[in-house]
Amino acid sequence: MLQPSRTKFRKQHKGRIHGAAKGGTTLNFGEYGLKTMEPERITAREIEAARRAITRHMKRAGRVWIRVFPDVPVSKKPAEVRMGSGKGAPEYWVAKVKPGRILFEIDGVDLETAKESMRLGAAKLSVATKFVARAHS
Numbered sequence: 700m701l702q703p704s705r706t707k708f709r710k711q712h713k714g715r716i717h718g719a720a721k722g723g724t725t726l727n728f729g730e731y732g733l734k735t736m737e738p739e740r741i742t743a744r745e746i747e748a749a750r751r752a753i754t755r756h757m758k759r760a761g762r763v764w765i766r767v768f769p770d771v772p773v774s775k776k777p778a779e780v781r782m783g784s785g786k787g788a789p790e791y792w793v794a795k796v797k798p799g800r801i802l803f804e805i806d807g808v809d810l811e812t813a814k815e816s817m818r819l820g821a822a823k824l825s826v827a828t829k830f831v832a833r834a835h836s
Contacts, residue, residue, distance in 0.1 A: 700743045701769050702792045710774050710786055716740070720797040728764045729804030731813040732831045739826040740793040741802070743769040749820040753803060756816035761807025767794040796826065 716738035726732045746769060754763055769792035776787035796802065803820060805813055814830055821828045 700747050700792075701765075702743055703768075703770050706770070706772070709772065709789060711772055714795070716795050716797060718797060720799040723766055723801050724799045726801060726804055726831065726833050727766075729762065729806035730833050731806070731808075731810070731817065732766075732801045732804045733817045733821060734829045734831050735796045735800045735802060736798055736827040736829055738795075738797050740771070740773070740795055741767065741769070741824060741826060742773075743792045743794075745824050746794065746802075748823040749803065752823055753805065753816045753820040756819050757805065757808050757812060760812075761805055764804040766801045766804060767796060769794040771795055801831070802828065 720735075724734075746765060746767065750763060750765060757763070771793045772789040773791055773793055774787040775790035802824070803817070805816065808816070810832070813832075817828075817830050821830075
């Protein structure tokens with residue numbers, strides 16, 4: 700699973716996700732992509748599950764690019780622990796995504812395979828997504 704090898708600080712504030720994505724909104728590597736439609740936190744587990752679903756359907760043909768990285772730690776207190784006494788230990792890692800952000804890109808497969816593999820990958824994510832294809836001019 701994806702996670703930073705080291706960070707400057709162990710814990711982070713929750714924060715809010717406002718507005719549209721500033722970067723990473725166009726296809727840079729592949730022919731087809733999966734774009735987010737709403738602001739959300741996507742966990743490292745979701746990203747890995749989606750990647751597996753996409754590559755498995757493509758039968759390892761073509762290439763997959765992951766355009767997001769989970770670099771935000773989410774902490775959680777253990778079960779049945781009283782309130783107070785500080786912030787919990789880091790539990791998992793998330794990537795904060797804004798609407799318009801490209802999550803995955805694929806290349807080297809036909810349109811039908813790309814659409815179906817992206818649909819299977821999108822089912823693993825907790826965010827509404829849209830299939831996008833490079834506009835040929």
